[in-house]
Every structure is written in structure tokens, then in C-alpha cells.
Amino acid sequence: MARHAVNKPYEAPAGGWGSARSLGNILRQEGVLASGALTLSRQNKVDGFQCVSCAWIKPATPLPFEFCENGAKATAWEITAHRCTPEFFASHTVTELLTWDDYQLEQSGRLTHPMRYDAVSDKYVPVSWGAAIAEIGRELRAVSDRKKAVFYSSGRCSNEASYLYALFARVYGNNNLPDSSNMCHETTSVALPQSIGVPIGTVSLDDFAKTECILVFGNNPGSNAPRMLHPLQEAAQRGVPIISFNPLRERGLERFTNPQSVTEMVGGHATRISSAYHQVKAGGDLAALTGICKALVELDDQSRESGGEPFLDHGFLAEHGHGHESFIEWLRVQDWDELERRSALARAAMESTARIYGRAKSAIGIYGMGLTQHRAGVETVQMVMNLLLLRGNIGRDGAGVCPVRGHSNVQGQRTVGISEKPELVPLDKLAEQFGFEPPREEGLATVDACEEILAGRIEAFVILGGNFVRAVPDTGRFEPAWRRIRLTVNVATKLNRSQIIPGEISFILPVIGRIEKDRQAAGDQAVSxxxxxxxxxxxxxxxxxxxxxxxxEVRFIAEIAKATLDPNPKLRWDDWTNDYSLIRREIGVTYPEIFYDYETRMWEPGGFKRPMPARERIWKTKTGRANLITPKGLDEDLDMPEVGHDVLRLMTLRSNDQFNTTVYGYHDRFRGISGTRDIVFMNRDDIARLGLVEGGTVRLQTASNDGVHRELGGLAVVGYDMPAGCIGAYYPEANVLLPMNHYAEGSKTPAAKSIPVTIHKQSAGVVEPGLVVAA
Incomplete structure (x- = not known):
């Protein structure tokens, strides 16, 4: 379907009236203008529900409206008045629905009935819960090898559901528990334990109030975690330098008007967020971080020679550091010209950052998927840690590392056992607790599972939330392979593309959302x-x-467990379904150091914090110290052809009207795009150099040597302020260009922020810039 698209620069700050209008629009769009406002008043409150969108920190003293624009969109999306009923499915074949885009599918509304795919009519037809559960149980029992079944979960699942789901998979016989973390922050989960012995960030909201410097790498808070703009604004107003590194100039890192401030809204006031903004090229953060560290060492040399204050924390390094001597020697031999070329930054920018950072008594390092989704993502995250550790910025008030997670409980589900890595789970404790022998071999992470599906070796796949098929790389190859799976089970609240690419036997099973009352035999249930x-x-x-x-979700897991597994009196599925506090009691037994007195502590304002040894400067690493790890080189994308006249670096991007694969509309307000997602953003010099014109139609082709042709066409060229050699297109549409084997070394996180592509004119012709017609 052709759409008229408008490309008009947006000059207003993040937040402000643009955010307020967007909130009103989404509530009207979903038919919940009045009731939605009341629901939002309970969002992120102690007596209410936790946001179903991002995982940003929840304060002990919440604001009157403790939600952001995207959090409000996620809530409106879930409480929508629209319904996707059996009558809807009776009116549309799966073949027809495959022509719908992501927005159209989800806009059909909340799923209301369990459905089963009927290949004869090519439609989903109603099925009873009892029949669906019984058939799923039979199929799971019939799998030829228990390792050929996969249990995926989205980061929106509660701790309670996640714990039971992981337990079910292990009693079933495998550790095949891929999750959404594998696609975004698995790099963090690999890098941080090696550096400081913990898999998560170390900062709290209190640290933002005490810090003297903030460094931001590869993150767009205006769209992906807008509530973070509140502590950033407060820091900026205190005069704290905030130095940002990102290929695109994202509005949330430039200016912000607090929608909850009457003074700012009425007066049109905006706060400058970044004191300095450096447009590093895609894949250039490793070189930029190296340059900052190198400059810091050189400043320290100069200062010590003149009798001044050191720029490195030598006392911290001597007492707590490991590997810093070899790392510093490696820095000394790095060539400034090479660092400038690889980062696309001037030496002066890196030196200026080092000088500001080196004078701050405390500093926070923030990063997002702009760092984690590269081939050398693990090394790049560890370079952030090196920079912080050189000045002792772990285990100090106002200091630490802050990875910005995506899904609202993507971190929590890992804490309670969703992991393919058996060494991260107390299997001996589970064996004693529940009377079974857990599998000890490593399971399948997301990319591993996809590779097994491509090879035709997976027989059953259960999706507990999310849009797996749409979110993974190499969709042109993956979707046909997915159809060959014997059993696919989609547990969801809305219709999405994963469900309309059925396996041989395929179910759509609708569940209660987090915002809805969960009534069980023991009364209304809470989750965490x-x-x-x-x-x-x-x-x-x-x-x-x-x-x-x-x-x-808890009941679904319990029911398929009863239908699949042999009876075991220690697996109290019915009791757990009736009363979730009994699940929390089991979690407390499995993880006593974290979840003691769980039932009471979960209601404390601000929540209760899991143990964080690194904050106490206790290092749970192999060396027993904080490790400064020297990278193998400066190349952030090891299989990336050298960018030249033909090959460009493609970054996949989220719009302002989107959260992960969920598209709320066609209005990317901050980038000035509305009406379409069929866009490729380009540096204007590249447009001229390649003989293209703004508004022209092009296709992208992956520059790989694996013999697979990957192409995405019908894209309108939009000139944008970004480094030469870099282009951007929307996720998940551009996933078709991302090879399955293009992932971070060590974590297998898809390297979606630097895909080698070539660009080609398309015969669709040229239309006027600013008013393009996308195919």
C-alpha cells in the first residue's frame, strides 16, 4: 500500500508539547482517552503496575505522572478498546494477513480467544483451552529429542512466570531458554562479569544526583528510555558536563522540556542536555574510547611531571586493578591518526573529553545498543569499563556503569533462571528443591536457536511473549525455515507477524496483560x-x-507442564497457579541471597536492590580484582568490508513511534518523518557522491561473501546529519539485510548497528524532496 510521507525537520525539544500531543493521540487512537488517563495515574506506583515498556529505574518517590511518552504508548497499546476476535480471523486468511505491516497487525486489537491454524482454510479457527493444552502436551512429549524443543521468552514476563517457565524447560530436559536479552544486551552480560564480576549496571538514581560527569555512548533516551531524561535534566541544571557520543544527533540528548513542569511548558523553556555532542561513526566507539583513555594517560604523564594532580587513580589501580599496566602500554602505542580515522572524531574532541572527565571526582558511563550490537561489542563495553576503572569510578558515590536495558523485566527474568548457560543457574539447588536431575549441557541462545531452525533441527518452539520471528536477523531466510517447524506456540496479547507464519501445528494463545487484574483461587495476584x-x-x-x-502466563505454563511432564509431587503447579506468593517462596529458596523476605520487600518504595558486590569493591572475577581488558584491536566490526565508494555501514534504528518490534504509528517526530517507515537516512555528501537525490527510491543489498542475496527495496532517500559512510533504516524492516552470522564475538548479539551494504537506484523514479511516495 503506497503512503504519502512527509520529511519535515522537527525543531522542538524532547518532551514538551510534542510529547503531550503524542500522548493524547495514542489514547484517542486506542479508544481509551478517559479510562487511559486514570490507568496511567497508577503506572510505576507502589500500589499500581510497573511499566510494560522499558526497564528504566523506578524511584522511591514517584512523580505524579511517573511515565514517559513511550511508556504511555505501551500502556495505551495494551489497554486498547480494539479487539481481535474469532470473527476477525474468520474474515482474513493468513496469506492476506502476510501483506499487512506490523502496525496494521497489532492495530487489530487485543486477542480474545485461543486459536489454532487450519491449513485447509488458511485461517486461524477457535480452539478450547483444554484442547490446545492437551495437543501441545502431546506434541512436546513426541519430540524425537528433548533438545529439539525451544522455550523463548520476552523481557516483559514477570519474575514469577519466568521462574516457572525456566523450571518447566529444565524438567522437560534442556536449557534452551533464549530470550530478548540475547538480541540486545547479552553483550553486557558477558562483558561486565569479566571486568567487574557483576552482569548488570552498578548505578542508582542517587548516583545521578551526586555525579560530576556523565558520558553517554550509543544511546537514544528521547525514544528508548525517556524517563532517564529527568535525572539527566537535573544533572545538566546543576552544571554537570554531559558528553554524548552517537552517530545521529538525537533530540533527547540535545534539549528537553519536562512535560510535568508547568513553568517549562507554559514558558517554553528547554534544558540543554549534552554539553558536548560528538558524532562518532557507526562502529567507531571502540576507537573513540581508546582515544579518550590514551589522552587520559597522556594528561596523567604531563601532570605528574609538573607536580600536578594525577588524572589516573593510581591508588585504586594498585589496590583493585588487574591488567592496567599492559592496557596502559597498549594505549601508548596507539596512533592518533588511526584513532581519528576509525572514530571519525578529531583528536581534540577525544582530548577535551579526557580533560573534563579527568577533573571530575565521580563519573557515570551510560551506554545502549549502539555499543552492544557490534562484532566487537564485548570489547567495546569493556573499554567503557576501562575508562571508568582508570579513575576508580566503580564503588564510589556518583559513579558507575549504566547499561540502558530495553524490555521492562529483561533483567529480572535472567535473575530467576532464564538462561541458556547452566553455570549461571543453581542447578544443584533446583535438583534438591524439586527432585529431578537438571540438564547440564549449554542450551540454545537466540542465534543458536535460529541456526538450528535454518538447519531444520527444531521440532517445537514456544514463544512466551514477543515477536520472535520479526525480531531476529536474516528474515528472508528465516521465515521459510520457521514454517517447517512441527509445533509453534505463540503466547501473546496482540497479533504480530510471528503468529501469521505458522508451523505445521500453530497456536495463538492470548493471556492477561500486566496491567490487568489476575484473579486466581487465592484472590487477585501480584507479580514482580x-x-x-x-x-x-x-x-x-x-x-x-x-x-x-x-x-x-503463570497458568499457561502450569497447564502445559502438567500436560507434558510426568507427575512429581514437588512440582506443585496447581498450588503455584492459585497463589503466586508460593512461587516467590520457591524463588527465595533457590536464590536466598537475593530474594529473602521477598513477599514484604517487593513493596518497599523504590523496590529492594539485589546484592551488588562491585559497589563495595568486591570483585567476583577470576582474578579477584577489577580487570582492565586490552582489546585485540580497534576494529569494531571484524567482518566489515572497508567503507569506501561502494560499501556503507547500515545502522538499524527505532522511531519515536515504536518500542522494539511494536510500531505505534508512522510518526518519527524527532527525525521529522511521518507517513512511512520505508526510509533510508544518509549523509548528504554521500547522496551527492553516489549520484543519488533526496526523495529518490533506492534498494539496499548486503555486502557479504556467504553466497546469500539479501535485499531491501522501495526506500526513499532522506538527507540527514550523520557521519559519512553511515546510513540508517528502521528496525525490524531492515533485519532482512542482517546476516545470521554477523554477531558480537563472545555474546552472539546480532551486530545490527553496522551492517555492510551497497545502495542502488531503483526504477520507481524520483519525487519531490519532503513529499515522497514510498512503495
């Missing part, structure tokens, strides 16, 4: 989740379920 700072919070639903035919 963990935010990005490692704090665990309780959450209570506040609305009636969208349909009487919905069940909870």
Missing part, C-alpha cells in the same frame, strides 16, 4: 520485576481483563 538498576518491584493489575477467555 527488576529494573535496570537491579531493584525488584511488586506490580498489581488495575483493569479488568480484555476478555473472559484469557488466562495468566
Amino acid at each position: 520485576m527488576e529494573d535496570t538498576s537491579g531493584c525488584i518491584h511488586g506490580s498489581k493489575g488495575v483493569r479488568n481483563p480484555a476478555s473472559p477467555h484469557l488466562i495468566s
